[in-house]
Amino acid sequence: EGARAVHRGGAFGEEGAPRGAERPPRPNAALALAALGTSPALRADGRSPLEFRPLSLAPAAGALEGGFAVEAELGATRALGCCSAELGEPSPGRPAEGSLEVRVELSPMASGAFEPGRGRPAQAEAEARLTRLLERSLRERRAVELESLCESPGRCAWALRLDVRVLDHGGALADAAAAAALAALLAFRLPQVSREPGGAFRAHPLEEREGRPLTVHRLPVAVSFAALQNAGGRKILLADPSAEEEALSGGARAVFSVDNARQVTVHAGGGGAGLASTKSSIWRGWRWKGGER
16 A cells, blocks of 8 residues: 655755865875974864864755755865655554665765775775764664654655765765765655555655655764874874874774764774773863854
């Protein structure tokens, strides 16, 4: 009985191609380390250690049926989020819920590390890591109310698909990807559904009937940190690291997600496991990020 219908809130269009010519110049390793040796410590791009780059969000080209794809730009890092929905039968194990699937794609042009052939292992690893972060933040934490996606228990429910494409890698991929994903969910509108005389379910186009927003309870924000040693051997914690700062950290990085319920989750470590104990710095960075953005 569950008629299948697809509604896309946005699509990756021509403007999703990386704008390499517009990237700001990136500092080299020597300059980055020398800048951290100043007093007070400054980064090569002029930021203080716990200062974030400006984050901007904008509708992207290619919207279909009244929905939106959203692009997030964080310094030299760009990510595109797109939410779509398909109407069908719910899972037998959860007959009163819809579902949420997350997919992350890194454009080979986003970074030389992801070039076809030699870059595939690094690309696959980064895609899996970002997908897992978004799944934990959005699906496992039930940021989106899955019960609200059910139109008729056991018969009809929405299956959401959230696609995130990283267009430019300038560091802190998780921060930009999470921002694009959340913005796409908040901008998305579900069509109204009615039941036809024959028993089938019909999704009405947004031009015909006004859609409804998703029920989102948590607003997770990803916050990345890296630890570097300056020329004097002093370890400095950096928020929102650039790609060069991430490379210089030698794996001493951590990614946290912080939501509006003030719950902090460590998502990625490497040598960054020790960063998880730096609660005061994490909260200072979180307050800065929330206040500035």
